[in-house]
Amino acid sequence: MVTVKFTRALRRFYPDLAPFEMEADTVAQIVQGLEEKYPGLQNYIVDEQGHLRQHVNIFVENSLIKDRETLNDKLDPGNEVYIMQALSGG
Amino acid sequence: MSNKKVLVGTRKGLLVLEKKSGDWKIIADHFMGIPVNMVFEDSRSNTWWVALDHGHWGNKMHYSNDQGGNWTEVDAPQYPEGEFMKEDVPASLKYIWAFAHGGKDHPGSLFVGTEPGGLFHRNGDSTFTLNMGLWNQPTRMNNWFGGGRDYPGIHSIVVDPRDSDHIYIGISCAGVFETMDRGETWAIRNKGLRADFLPDPYAEVGHDPHLLVACAAQPDVMWQQNHCGIFRSTDGAQNWTEVSEEEGPAKFGFAIAADADNPQRAWVAPAISDETRVAVEKAVCISRTDDGGKTWQSFRKGLPQSYAYDIVYRHALIADGDDVLFGTTTGNLFASGDGGESWTTVSNFLPMVYGLTYIS
Known part of the structure; x- marks a missing residue:
């Protein structure tokens, strides 16, 4: 199981958004899982090609993911995954 | 008769204006803090539409059937997997830049123009689908390019009120295209335009019509504020003639508004071209x-005449009879009740204004 946490900014659009646990081996599986739990949320995180949006960051523990296109970064059980907005614009 | 109202899309949200006793007042706001880059009312159902350009979360679309009381998000247009906006660059939605309803004989039909150059359509509650006739237009990959934005964008959709299968679009930068069969096939309609920024200024494609509009009562009369001047057509875009002022400010700009009844009348908001982009x-x-x-x-009369840096974006000048309004990049909003001859200030303290539209 991994734990998924979110920036508070997304609660404006998904007020019920809260950390949750799920089984996932890759970041891509998390994004798919998000969509089941919060329909439409995936489109806020990735574009229609599945690429991470330019100004969104995903961290596994304290490290930014490396694969922003296919989100194939591997996860270990117990990891915490953070979906954050980039600090673009200062 | 109810008071006139206007939607204003700004960098920090949506405003609603109402004209009361001759004065325009802001009566409501929505989506505070979020860029509302396009506003549109589907006049068939009085549905309000907005396009939001979230800095982080992508482009979104919302509508309201109750004058802004409640808003519903719908899936924004999505480019199909396997489509490319240029070689080796998968297509993805960059910006929503135009709305138009698909004609009174097609209830629920809605067109949306986007960057990177895709025209999308939906019927009722369906998802948006990419118009492949235009997307596969042979000139797209090599002769369309961005103008002010990274990729080509459709900012104008003009549906002929006499025949809803007859549609024009304007693209920066590519030019004007026309379909007679509701988007199955498209013809290039740039004859008479001049593109000073191209090696061949009279190339068939690559023109920059900042906005394309038509006279509602006589739709064969069309106007465009082009990057290289103001152009008019009297034969449904088959031929364009430049009508810029030789001496005088009316030449470069982004916005143009056509009078709905009088095919001889139009308004523009002059600016200085590439070098400075100011009034x-x-x-x-x-x-x-x-x-x-x-x-x-x-x-x-009534407009700032010194140290004014205002630019009027392409969708930010509108006219309805003698009521004319425009908003600017520096957050000024002005209104005229005499066909633009004199102006009053609605506000000097708004966010950057992206677009205006009259609502029923």
């Missing part, structure tokens, strides 16, 4: 022609 001589004016572009009058 001409740092003095704001609106220019109007009443003779099909043969002559222009510039009106300044």
Whole structure:
């Protein structure tokens, strides 16, 4: 199981958004899982090609993911995954 | 008769204006803090539409059937997997830049123009689908390019009120395209335009019509504020004639508004071209022609005439009879009740104004 946490900014659009646990081996599986739990949320995180949006960051523990296109970064059980907005614009 | 109202899309949200006792007042706001880059009312159902350009979360679309009381998000247009906006670059939605309803004989039909150059359509509650006739237009990959944005964008959709299968679009930068079969096939309609920024200024494709509009009562009369001047057509875009002022401010700009009834009348918001992008001589004016572009009058009464840096974006100048409004990049919003000849300030303290539209 991994734990998924979110920036508070997304609660404006998904007020019920809260950390949750799920089984996932890759970041891509998390994004798919998000969509089941919060329909439409995936489109806020990735574009229609599945690429991470330019100004969104995903961290596994304290490290930014490396694969922003296919989100194939591997996860270990117990990891915490953070979906954050980039600090673009200062 | 109810008061006139206007939606205003700004960098920090949506405003609603109402004209009461001759004065325009802001009566509501929505989506505070979020860029509302396009506003549209589907006049068939009085549905309000907005396009939001979230800095982080992508482009979204919302509608309201109750005058802004409640908003519903719908899936924004999505480019199909396997499509490319240029070689080796998968297509993805960058910006929503135009709305139009698909005609009174097609209830629920809605067109949306986007960057990177895709025209999308939905029927009722269906998802948006990419118009492949235009997307596969042979000139797209090599002869369309961005103008002010990274990729080509559709900012104008003009559906012929006499025949809803007959549609024009304007693309920066590619030019004007026309379909007679509701988007199955498209023809290039740039004859008479001039693109000073191309090696061949009279190339078939690559023009930059900043906005394309038509006279509602006589739709064969069309106007465009082009990057290289103001152009008019009297034969449904088959031929374009430049109608810019030789001496005078009416030449470069982004916005143009056509009178709904009088095919001789249109308004533009002059600016200085590429070098500086400010109001001409740092003095704001609106220019109007009443003779099909043969002559222009510039009106300044009530508008700032010194150290004014205002630019009027392409969707931010609207006219309804003698009621004319425009909003600017520096957050000024002005209104006229006499066809643009004199102006009053609605606000000097708004966010950057992206677009205006009249609502029922």
